[in-house]
Each structure stands twice: as C-alpha cells, then as structure tokens.
Amino acid sequence: MYEILFFSLVLGSCYALMTAGFNLLLGVARIINLAYGAYMALVAYLYSGFSESMPVPIAAMLAMAISVALGTFGWIILRFIRRDEVLMIVVSLAIALLIEGALIWGYGPYQRVVPALVSGSLGWVSAQWLLAILVSVAVLAGYYIIIGRTVIGKKMVAIAENADLALMMGINPAKVYLFTTFLASLFASLASLMISPFLTVSPQVAWLYLTIVLSVSIVGGLGSVGGSLIAAFLISFAERFSAYYLDPSVEPFVPLLLIILVLLFRPQGILGRGATRWA
Amino acid sequence: MPKAGLYIGVAIVIIIVAIVAGLVAMQQPAQAPAQEQTAAETTPVQETPARTPSPSPSPQPTPEQEVIKIGYLGPATKPYGDIAVKSIQLAIDEINAKGGVLGKKVELVVFDDENKPDVATTGFRKLVYEDNVVAIFGIHSSAVGLALLPLIKEAKVPVFAHGSVADQIDEQVAQDPGLKYWFRFNINASTHALIVYYPAKYIAEKYGFNKVGILYDKHAWTAAVVKKVKEVIQRDGFELVFEGTIEPGKTTSFVPHLTKARDAGVQILMVWTAYGDGKVLQRDYNELKPPFVLVQFDVVGMTLKQWDITGGSLPYQIFVFYNFPATEATQRFVSSYEAKYGELGFFYPPFFMYDAVNAWKEAVEAVGSFDGDKVADYLARNGYMGITGRWIFTEGHTPLFGPEYLATIAVQWTPEGETRVVWPPDVAEGEVALPPWVKG
Secondary structure: OHHHHHHHHHHHHHHHHHHHHHHHHHHHHOOOOOOHHHHHHHHHHHHHHHOOOOOHHHHHHHHHHHHHHHHHHHHHHHHHHOOOHHHHHHHHHHHHHHHHHHHHHHHOOOOEEOOOOOOOEEOOEEHHHHHHHHHHHHHHHHHHHHHHHOHHHHHHHHHHHOHHHHHHOOOOHHHHHHHHHHHHHHHHHHHHHHHHHHOEEOOOHHHHHHHHHHHHHHHHOOOOHHHHHHHHHHHHHHHHHHHHHOOHHHHHHHHHHHHHHHHHHOOOOOOOOOOOOOO | OOHHHHHHHHHHHHHHHHHHHHHHHHOOOOOOOOOOOOOOOOOOOOOOOOOOOOOOOOOOOOOOOOEEEEEEEEOOOOHHHHHHHHHHHHHHHHHHHOOOEOOEEEEEEEEEOOOOHHHHHHHHHHHHHHOOOOOEEEOOOHHHHHHHHHHHHHHOOOEEEOOOOOHHHHHHHHHOHHHOOEEEOOOOHHHHHHHHHHHHHHHHHHHOOOEEEEEEEOOHHHHHHHHHHHHHHHHOOOEEEEEEEEOOOOOOOOHHHHHHHHHOOOOEEEEEEOOOOHHHHHHHHHHHOOOOEEEEEEHHHOOOOHHHHOOOOOOOOEEEEEOOOOOHHHHHHHHHHHHHHOOOOOOHHHHHHHHHHHHHHHHHHHHOOOOHHHHHHHHHHHOEEOOOOEEOEOOOOOEOEOOOOEOEEEEEEOOOOOEEEEEOOOOOOOOOOOOOOOOO
16 A cells, blocks of 8 residues: 555656646746647657667666757747647647657557666665656756746746736747746656656557646646646546556546546636636 | 748648657667567577568469469557568468469468457458458457457358457357358467466465465456456465456556555466556566566567566566477478568467468368368368467367467576576476565
C-alpha cells in the first residue's frame, strides 16, 4: 500500500509539472496547444533513442536541448496565427497528428521502455521516483520565483492580465511570448523525462499525456495554478487507488470521470474563479 | 482570420512535417523495441531489423510456367508478423528453386489484418476470391481465428495459423467436420497454461511455496489459459490469492498489479502476456522487488535482447521459451534465414510458419492436388516432421506437445544478463536461484 501512496505522489508531481507548461502557454499566450502531449512523446522518443548510443545523462540533455529549441522555434512560426484561436487549435492538432505519424513511421507502433535517469534505490523507494519529486518541486518553485520575483515574470503576469494595457506600458509582447514558449517547452521536456520512465511510451502516449494535462487543467480550474496543483495530486491518487482497489483497467477513465463530475457540479473547477489571470 | 493566416497555417504545417521527418530520419532506432527473440543455447535464434514485411522477391517464373498463389493473412507489419512473412517467403524460395509444387511456381500474397477481425474477414475474402490463393498462412489473434471459421468452412481453403490459440477454436474444429481446413501450428491456450504452471509448480515445491497468483492478458486467448491454470492450481492444492489482468498493449504501469499481488501474499506470480506489456512488468518488478518469484510467458519477450530492451531489468526473472531441437535441418533454416534477412528475431513464428509451408507442400505433393479437402485430410491423418519437431494434430487440429513434438523450457536471467535453463530438470543447466528479496 505504501508504494501506491508514494507512487501516486510521484506521478502527481509529474502531472503538476506537465500542466505548468500547458497553463503557462494558455495563460500568457492564450494558446490551447493540443500538440503538447505529442511534444512530450517526441521528447521521450528522442531521449530513449539517444540513450541507446550514449550515456543516459548526456542523452537526456541532448534530447532536452533539441526539443526546447524545436518548441521555441515552433513558436516563432506559429505566432503569426496566435490571434485566431480556432486556427491555432486546428494547427496544433495537425502538428500532434504529424508527430504521432512520424513516430510510428520512425519507431513503429510498439511500446517502448524509457530508461530511468538514475538507477538504484533508497530503501524501498526507487531513485527515479525521488528524482521526479525533487525535480518537480524544484521546477515549480523556480516557476513561482520567476513569476513573482523577476522582471520578465512580472511582464508575463502583466500580459496575462491585459495584453493591450501591457503593450501601452512599454512591454514588448513578442519577447515575453518567446520566453513563455521557451519556458513551457522546458517544463514539458523536463516533465517528459521525469514521467516517461514510469510508464511505457508508444506514439499514442501523446494522447495520454494530453488527456492528463487537460484533465488537470479543467479539474483544477482553468487559470488557477493552485487548483492545478491540487487536481494533479487528486487525479494521480484517484487513478492509482482505483487501479489498486477496483481494477487497473479502470485507471484511464478516472481523469475523464473527474472532468464530468467537475463540469456538472463545479464548472469553474476546484479553485477556478472564472478570472482572466492565468499565470 | 484573414486569408493570409490560412496560407501561413498551411506553410507551417509543411515546415513542421519537414522538421519532424528530418529529425526522425536522423534518429532511426537500432531496432524496433518489440523485436525478439531466442532462448538459451538450445535455441537457435536471432533478430530482424526490418519493421515492415519485405520479403525478397521470389524467382520470377518462366513465362510458360504456371503460378499458384498462397496467402499470408496476419499482423504483417508487426515484428512477429514480419518475420513470419519472411520465413514463408524463404520456404517458397526454396520450393521454387527445386521446381515448385506439382510443377507450379509458388507466389505469396500478403494481407495485413492488423489483428482485427473485421479487417481479417475482408482480407480472407480478398485472398480467396480475388487472388485465388490455395492456402492461407498467418492468423495470430484468437479473435481473428474465431471470426474466420465460418469463412474457412465456406471457402474450403486450408489455413495454417501461427497464433490464434483460443481453445474454443479447437472445440469447434473437433465438433464440425466442415472446419477441417483449420490447422494451428502452435500449441493451444490450455497448453500455454501448463507450460508456465509446471515450472512454477516445480519452484513452489522446491521452496515450500503455497500461495500463487496469476496475471494475464484480458483477451480471448487467455480464457482457456485461466480456466486451465485454475483447475490445476486447485487440483494440486495451491492457494490462488491474486488474479490480475493486463490491458493488452495499453498497460503503462504495473505498480498497482505488483503491489496488490504483494499485499495478497503471493509467493509465485505466473504471467501470460502477448502484446508487449511484458517489458513494462519486468521493469516495474525489478524496481519494486516484490517478495515473490516471477514466472512468465511473454510472447514478445522470448529474446536475449530483452535484457537491453528493459535496460537490464531482468535479474532472477524466469521466462518460458520454446525449445527447438538443434538438428541439422534447424540450423540450416536459421543460416538460410539469417543470410537472407539478417538476424532472426522472434522465436517461434518463423519456425512454425516455415514448417507450415513445407507441410502444405508435402501434403499437396502426396495427394497430387491443391484441393483443400485432400490436403486437409492428408495433414490430419499424417502430420508432418519439421524443423521444430513432429507435428501431429488432435481432433481440434492443435498439435501435440511434449519432448517428441513441440517443447518448452524455463530459463532464468542472472544478474549478469545471461540466461540458464532451470526447467525441466533433465535439461536444466542449474537450479533456480531465488531473488535475494524473496524468502525461501
């Protein structure tokens, strides 16, 4: 039982990290990026592929560098259509399908075990489990510091509150959006490196990741960072305990069930207020 | 959005395609993860690098020579289907090099059924009524096999399956003479239960274990496995304290399964999995180190490559492998296959299908006709002596199992990444070593 508790904590941390990047894009740049899960899957495949021919830490860093560059570069292209939300959604969905197709073409449709970044254990706790928690906590703490204590963070908040007013205050949105995309790509890459070794990846894992991110965002309340944090652990614990007490096949339905319940009884999410501030 | 936005959107999609394709092209994997296979030294083995079926072209028939077609209906783009197709093509090439069958060159027509019954029924009709094949090989999924039975009865075309192990098929074939065209070149599900159970029983008796657990694919092929294994567990006085299921091809973590089994007091966990989930189980077992022994039949894990595929997660885990005789014929097959297609990956499909094609050829030549009735009757009556062993079929047209026929062994992975045979005792290379985290 204690493994289930701790494993829920580990995956909950990863869920929070995953969702932080998604929410950042949504909050600051107003982008609903449906390619987010596929992007994470791509990172996992890059890392897994590189690790076959080089040490794991170098493979992880290389995969992260390429994917963050790719994510940031992608923004440079996509920014032209940012203002058309429908087109943005369609394009991001197309990109997700393209990445999935490319992974199937390149690696086949099979499941793949992603190597852990660290091996060994401390007592009964796997070192990778501890690493995932530590990295998630560190990154989320860094996120709060950036948002609350740095100039660029305050600019991000300003744009999230009112982009037009921020522009009138001398803030260059283009630079802020670029940094936001860089940060979101970094979060997604790190989240993928943390969570993928616990799961098995296939090209379709993109949709699992996207489902988790959307579930956490909706259940927590769109725009509520605190709500997302609560939702991440709520969903993780609910998944693991339903698998343990009911049946593992129930697990994939839990996030969707929670979404339905939230939409029925608290449409704004756990801590959502319908407010416009999302960062 | 102005029109310009749409154009930009299209341009973006094209650019992204180029980026991703370029990236993936530079990052071709050394092998597909589920590539397989081979057992201990007693098992000739290898691996296959290709991802899609790419049999070498058959020798072109001379204009005046007639051609007869046979079909492959199965998961042709999956690793085990791919190597099955290659072994069939190898057998065909050898047959054609010797003049064909009844003076006709043999040609292979491949249809990928994706392991889906609806796709398979379409494929069966296409192969039989459009391509006019005289025999069909392949058929991996039990659901596919069950869906095809009525069509096989109608078409009267011999079918040679390398999977589709559900016992219901045997029962229907035994009861209905109209299904005599079905032959499974693989053991049935009940026997799959026993090839895991007996090594587990041996270990349990050796170390005084009494509490057992079972974990299996939630799939048609395991229905008879579960029924049979429960029957023998009860018969032999063991206590079944855990029963879990695997979502085939979809399980992302086995932590809940293993924790539940541990909390139930399992001392030996028996596993049947066929769709690639095994590697996840093996990784999580190694991470959690639950206090029980793991004995597993992992269809896509029967390979020495599994050590690398799982990142070395296999110490002390026990696998059931097929045990092919190291005869001259077997070695010749392996050499020919490797010379043509590279390392032989999966364990059983190439061996089974190579035998199946040659069994069909022998039957056709013996009866002097491609007629499905005559060929089926001959095979049911005489069986076939192949590289895998002697194929003698029961009333349900499943092969006999045992030392003279098909046989299996249990191998245990060492912490150094090597395997050694631990069961049956008469061929064992050493005793079963309990994992340090299991109390004997």
